[in-house]
Amino acid sequence: MWTPKLLMMNGELVPFADARLHPLSLAVTYATTVFEGVRAYHVEKTGQFALFRLDEHMRRLQVGMKLLRMDRSYDTQYMLESLTKLIRANEPDSDVYVRLLVYVEGTGLMATTGPVGFTAAAMPREKPKFAETGMSLGVSSWHRLDDNASPPRIKSTANYHNARLAALQAKSDGYDGALMLTAGGKVSESPIACFFMVRDGQLITPSKSSGILESITRDTIITRYRELTGKQVEERVIDRSELYFADEAFLCGTGQEIIPVVKIDRFAVGDGAVGPLTRKLSQDYFDLVRGINAEHSEWRTLI
Numbered sequence: 001m002w003t004p005k006l007l008m009m010n011g012e013l014v015p016f017a018d019a020r021l022h023p024l025s026l027a028v029t030y031a032t033t034v035f036e037g038v039r040a041y042h043v044e045k046t047g048q049f050a051l052f053r054l055d056e057h058m059r060r061l062q063v064g065m066k067l068l069r070m071d072r073s074y075d076t077q078y079m080l081e082s083l084t085k086l087i088r089a090n091e092p093d094s095d096v097y098v099r100l101l102v103y104v105e106g107t108g109l110m111a112t113t114g115p116v117g118f119t120a121a122a123m124p125r126e127k128p129k130f131a132e133t134g135m136s137l138g139v140s141s142w143h144r145l146d147d148n149a150s151p152p153r154i155k156s157t158a159n160y161h162n163a164r165l166a167a168l169q170a171k172s173d174g175y176d177g178a179l180m181l182t183a184g185g186k187v188s189e190s191p192i193a194c195f196f197m198v199r200d201g202q203l204i205t206p207s208k209s210s211g212i213l214e215s216i217t218r219d220t221i222i223t224r225y226r227e228l229t230g231k232q233v234e235e236r237v238i239d240r241s242e243l244y245f246a247d248e249a250f251l252c253g254t255g256q257e258i259i260p261v262v263k264i265d266r267f268a269v270g271d272g273a274v275g276p277l278t279r280k281l282s283q284d285y286f287d288l289v290r291g292i293n294a295e296h297s298e299w300r301t302l303i
């Protein structure tokens, strides 16, 4: 497995261990940071790397910068050139996970909006731990943050304080992960991924107004489900008790990819094994991101 050598700070490549940010920067004191996790999949046939849905990641990042009223923004072409340089400089020989952070690196009072900086780091990423076996989730007593308090639909670092409380609670309660509800008690998402469940042959996911991050993987699944089955995913409010009717369930996200959920609140989901639709969508996802399935070439930026 390759190891990261260099990361990029404000357009310059610097040794991975030498990255520096002032502790009094707004990024540290007020979590004034928006970020993305982007995957570049190794395409074995050609030796290239396919950045998956970079345009959509950049769009979400740009809205985040706007909402946080940062002094400057970064366009997609600039980031693509930076990521290309970064990935090549690290000479990876397998899949790459890129963490891209944009933040206020200046110090000052709360309403300080600049100077703005960015860091991009390329790292190897092993297959997530529960990808094959599935994971157990516990419904958290920490509720998901609210759109009018700290909007979950942008990927701001500050939002992960809420997510982390739920993740820590799940761990100490003996679950593999948490499932969060909105303040109104409806199903939202997990601390690091979106939630899907199958009930009576129908794929269902919490609506975009259920306190979720507007996930790019969620959109990929919704699109592919429609293309593969001719049916629409039901995007709607899900009551907590409906979770216990699920025949299958899974989490999805760029980092997590697709992780089956086999238990919720210690109840088996369906028969407690990874379900057939989960397997089918998962296989389809991996074929797409690597270009083994040539459809949706607009989702893969080759470098």
Ligand SMILES: Cc1ncc(COP(=O)(O)O)c(C=O)c1O
Pocket: 037, 163, 189, 190, 191, 192, 193, 194, 212, 213, 214, 215, 216, 217, 218, 252, 253, 254, 255
């Ligand atoms: C809270 C949360 N929800 C959902 C996701 C999935 O988003 P995406 O598919 O865009 O990676 C992530 C991962 O980034 C996340 O942190």
